[in-house]
Amino acid sequence: MSECDFxxxxxPLLLTESLDPVRREQAHSHIExxxxxxxxxxxxxxxxxxxxxxxxxxxxxxxxxxxxASIGEEAPAATVVSFWRRTSVRWMARAAAxxxxxxxxxxxxxxxxxxxxxxxxxTINSVAPAVRYSIAESRVIPATAVSPTIEGRPNIHNIxxxxxxxxxDDIGVSFDxxxxxxxxxxxxxxxxxxxxxxxxxxxxxLSSSRSRTIDWVRATYSRxxxxxxxxxxxxxxxxxxxxxxxxxxxxxxxxxxxGATAASDTREALIHALKNDPNPAVRIKAVEALANLAQSGAxxxxxxxxxxxxxxxxxxxxxxxxxxxAEALSAVHP
Amino acid sequence: MMMPVRTSILAAAAGLLMAANAAAGNLVVNDKITQxxxxxxxxxxxxxxxxxxxxxxxxxxxxxxxxxxxxxxxxDHASLKEGREQTVISFEGDKSVRLIRTLLPVVHxxxxxxxxAYTIRxxxxxxxxxxxxxxxxxxxxxxxxxxxxxxxxxxxxLDDVNGASIVDTVNGKVVYKYTQRPxxxxxxxxxxxxxxxxxxxxxxxxxxxxxxxxxxxxxxPVRAEFQGSVFRGTVNAPGGPIVSTQTxxxxxxxxxxxxxxxxxRSLRQVAISEPQxxxxxxxxxxxxxxxxxxxxxxxxxxxxxxGDVSVGEVRGPARxxxxxxxxxxxxxxxxxxxxxxxxPLDLGDIxxxxxxxxxxxxxxxxxxxxxxxxxxxxxxxxxxYTSGPTxxxxxxxxxxxxxxxxxxxxxxxxxxxxxxxxxxxxxxxMVARTGQxxxxxxxxxxxxxxxxxxxxxxxxxxxxxxxxxxxxxIERERAGSKTRIHATGKLNGGGERIELSAEDGDIHITTVxxxxxxxxxxxx
Numbered sequence: 116m117s118e119c120d121f122x123x124x125x126x127p128l129l130l131t132e133s134l135d136p137v138r139r140e141q142a143h144s145h146i147e148x149x150x151x152x153x154x155x156x157x158x159x160x161x162x163x164x165x166x167x168x169x170x171x172x173x174x175x176x177x178x179x180x181x182x183x184a185s186i187g188e189e190a191p192a193a194t195v196v197s198f199w200r201r202t203s204v205r206w207m208a209r210a211a212a213x214x215x216x217x218x219x220x221x222x223x224x225x226x227x228x229x230x231x232x233x234x235x236x237x238t239i240n241s242v243a244p245a246v247r248y249s250i251a252e253s254r255v256i257p258a259t260a261v262s263p264t265i266e267g268r269p270n271i272h273n274i275x276x277x278x279x280x281x282x283x284d285d286i287g288v289s290f291d292x293x294x295x296x297x298x299x300x301x302x303x304x305x306x307x308x309x310x311x312x313x314x315x316x317x318x319x320x321l322s323s324s325r326s327r328t329i330d331w332v333r334a335t336y337s338r339x340x341x342x343x344x345x346x347x348x349x350x351x352x353x354x355x356x357x358x359x360x361x362x363x364x365x366x367x368x369x370x371x372x373x374g375a376t377a378a379s380d381t382r383e384a385l386i387h388a389l390k391n392d393p394n395p396a397v398r399i400k401a402v403e404a405l406a407n408l409a410q411s412g413a414x415x416x417x418x419x420x421x422x423x424x425x426x427x428x429x430x431x432x433x434x435x436x437x438x439x440x441a442e443a444l445s446a447v448h449p
Numbered sequence: 450m451m452m453p454v455r456t457s458i459l460a461a462a463a464g465l466l467m468a469a470n471a472a473a474g475n476l477v478v479n480d481k482i483t484q485x486x487x488x489x490x491x492x493x494x495x496x497x498x499x500x501x502x503x504x505x506x507x508x509x510x511x512x513x514x515x516x517x518x519x520x521x522x523x524x525d526h527a528s529l530k531e532g533r534e535q536t537v538i539s540f541e542g543d544k545s546v547r548l549i550r551t552l553l554p555v556v557h558x559x560x561x562x563x564x565x566a567y568t569i570r571x572x573x574x575x576x577x578x579x580x581x582x583x584x585x586x587x588x589x590x591x592x593x594x595x596x597x598x599x600x601x602x603x604x605x606x607l608d609d610v611n612g613a614s615i616v617d618t619v620n621g622k623v624v625y626k627y628t629q630r631p632x633x634x635x636x637x638x639x640x641x642x643x644x645x646x647x648x649x650x651x652x653x654x655x656x657x658x659x660x661x662x663x664x665x666x667x668x669x670p671v672r673a674e675f676q677g678s679v680f681r682g683t684v685n686a687p688g689g690p691i692v693s694t695q696t697x698x699x700x701x702x703x704x705x706x707x708x709x710x711x712x713x714r715s716l717r718q719v720a721i722s723e724p725q726x727x728x729x730x731x732x733x734x735x736x737x738x739x740x741x742x743x744x745x746x747x748x749x750x751x752x753x754x755x756g757d758v759s760v761g762e763v764r765g766p767a768r769x770x771x772x773x774x775x776x777x778x779x780x781x782x783x784x785x786x787x788x789x790x791x792x793p794l795d796l797g798d799i800x801x802x803x804x805x806x807x808x809x810x811x812x813x814x815x816x817x818x819x820x821x822x823x824x825x826x827x828x829x830x831x832x833x834y835t836s837g838p839t840x841x842x843x844x845x846x847x848x849x850x851x852x853x854x855x856x857x858x859x860x861x862x863x864x865x866x867x868x869x870x871x872x873x874x875x876x877x878x879m880v881a882r883t884g885q886x887x888x889x890x891x892x893x894x895x896x897x898x899x900x901x902x903x904x905x906x907x908x909x910x911x912x913x914x915x916x917x918x919x920x921x922x923i924e925r926e927r928a929g930s931k932t933r934i935h936a937t938g939k940l941n942g943g944g945e946r947i948e949l950s951a952e953d954g955d956i957h958i959t960t961v962x963x964x965x966x967x968x969x970x971x972x973x
């Protein structure tokens with residue numbers, strides 16, 4: 116069976132979203148690059164769409180009888196049925212049913228009497244007041260007017276960041292909630308910090324939002340005077356939990372640039388990343404941050420020292436990570 | 450005649466110390482404690498002393514003799530009192546297992562610090578275990594039992610220790626002197642420390658030496674080979690005990706008692722003296738070197754196990770390999786092949802074809818005139834300019850191409866991809882794929898292309914494909930638990946194919962008008 120044949124057999128399953136993810140991806144990829152199958156797929160989708168638009172009518176008894184009789188005659192007598200063929204037979208039967216249904220509907224629609232609906236009298240029980248909707252509503256709210264407590268888990272979409280006036284430190288965060296909202300204020304405003312923290316930590320949100328947020332946080336909170344422990348804590352949580360490796364790399368780098376590595380919670384996040392992160396770049400950022408901390412003269416706690424020691428001696432670790440761990444240890448004062 | 454001289458020197462030193470402390474406004478007090486404790490000749494002796502020297506000498510009679518000098522340095526009398534009270538020496542155990550511990554508070558309020566120096570005599574047949582953190586000197590002499598030492602920093606000396614031994618430290622130095630041929634295994638492990646092992650020249654041992662950045666040296670007859678950074682060999686005849694010496698960045702030396710130190714040879718130099726293929730295993734065997742060079746007059750070919758490389762200008766092709774380290778190059782006139790097992794790559798203007806890879810770390814390239822291949826197993830890639838076909842691959846991390854004047858094929862497992870096309874380009878083939886992240890494609894308003902962009906997202910409401918160019922047809926369909934958003938269309942009438950694929954992110958195709966960057970060719 117050629118790939119095209121196989122894909123065409125899969126199209127009914129694809130149409131009903133019944134394929135497993137791997138085969139679904141294969142089917143889509145094939146359809147995208149094969150013009151013939153693409154045309155076939157468009158035909159299937161068009162038929163499916165038309166089916167939804169057609170009125171539901173009974174199949175004429177004669178057609179139904181002929182169809183059932185033909186199935187009965189052609190039913191295979193074999194007791195062993197190939198696994199692969201079963202799918203195709205089943206779907207060919209379904210496809211035949213679709214054809215019969217469409218044909219029957221067409222037949223009924225054109226040969227049968229037109230459908231007549233009896234008019235029914237309408238009564239008005241109550242009248243609701245008219246609602247006025249505004250389109251593309253957008254509001255700008257100063258951060259000082261926003262409560263720092265975020266209630267529930269609001270669904271925030273399409274987040275963007277604005278520097279309305281480069282001459283001052285004020286920043287703006289725009290997003291869609293029930294309407295489009297822009298919150299403006301200083302980076303150190305508690306409401307602004309909480310809002311960014313929410314975007315960073317909310318795992319339900321798209322990682323693309325977090326990625327952009329971290330870029331913005333790095334640029335904004337690395338400036339002297341803007342570093343905030345809540346932002347550092349949120350970045351630590353991102354470093355621990357985010358599934359997106361690119362985001363974790365940025366989180367580790369941002370923590371280092373913010374000079375937030377001295378905080379115990381941040382340090383724990385770095386140690387966790389150094390011990391467990393599968394991406395070597397995250398481990399490098401983490402060990403470099405810890406090395407910088409050690410070289411700055413800070414006293415490292417025994418758990419940090421032990422982690423560095425283990426990393427230095429771990430033979431299957433990336434050599435660069437080991438060397439950096441050794442360099443950090445050489446500056447440690449236990 | 451010697452005694453008075455030594456005493457006077459010690460007195461002078463003590464005087465100097467006291468004067469220095471007095472000048473610094475510190476108060477110093479030494480408390481001396483002596484103790485005799487029973488211990489069987491087959492027993493064990495343990496000592497745990499976080500700060501201070503330790504000397505343990507094996508003698509030919511039972512029992513333990515302990516002399517401890519507790520030194521407290523404080524800023525004032527109250528702190529001195531607190532330091533003396535809170536630095537406690539604890540004698541524990543019985544005649545089978547004897548334990549001595551120095552107890553210090555985890556945190557203390559007063560401005561003081563303390564140390565305890567121990568001099569201990571034990572039966573030479575006992576097993577000895579030492580735990581320390583900061584000890585200028587840990588010295589163990591004449592012990593026949595097993596010896597275990599764990600410390601963090603300082604000099605550790607084992608003289609005439611003939612039982613099985615394990616030494617584990619981080620910084621400092623380890624010196625192990627055998628006066629008799631070793632008969633049982635010894636394992637010495639360190640991070641930054643140098644390791645010296647002295648033994649009779651006729652000893653038969655199996656020797657394992659492992660150092661990443663340091664060297665392996667000996668003046669004894671050795672038959673051996675490197676397996677990566679690990680040297681495995683036999684000294685004299687095979688079949689003896691295993692002496693394992695492992696340090697990450699220090700040197701390992703195996704020295705014959707009474708032999709000429711001038712005859713020390715580097716086993717790494719011997720190992721690479723013959724031309725070898727540059728496999729990773731051989732690369733780790735090469736000596737560790739760090740190089741910093743303003744100009745290489747011609748072709749530059751360099752390999753090291755662990756070391757950073759920094760060259761301002763290479764007037765020819767460059768070929769650089771390091772098992773771990775940073776590579777920094779300014780201008781390279783010819784083709785450039787750089788590889789690091791781990792560490793960032795910072796490359797300037799590469800006039801030939803570039804082939805750069807790091808096992809882990811960021812890669813930054815100013816310009817790749819002929820394009821090439823840039824990859825990292827994990828990390829960000831930033832390429833400011835390329836005018837040749839360029840492939841960029843990251844195992845996880847962003848990819849940024851600031852000005853692409855050649856075809857681009859960028860792929861990251863997870864991260865954002867940002868590509869800005871050269872404003873002089875009318876059309877150019879580009880492929881960008883991210884397993885998790887966003888794609889931003891910046892094009893000149895007159896850029897012509899056939900766009901095929903796909904986003905697979907968990908957010909069914911997401912408006913995931915944005916384009917400043919009109920005419921893109923966007924379709925949205927369910928794909929299992931996700932939504933597939935597919936955009937196709939022609940920009941400015943169509944041109945080279947641009948294929949963009951992002952999962953859990955979005956795609957932005959924007960118009961930008963940038964002044965083109967000019968890369969100055971090198972002077973002939």
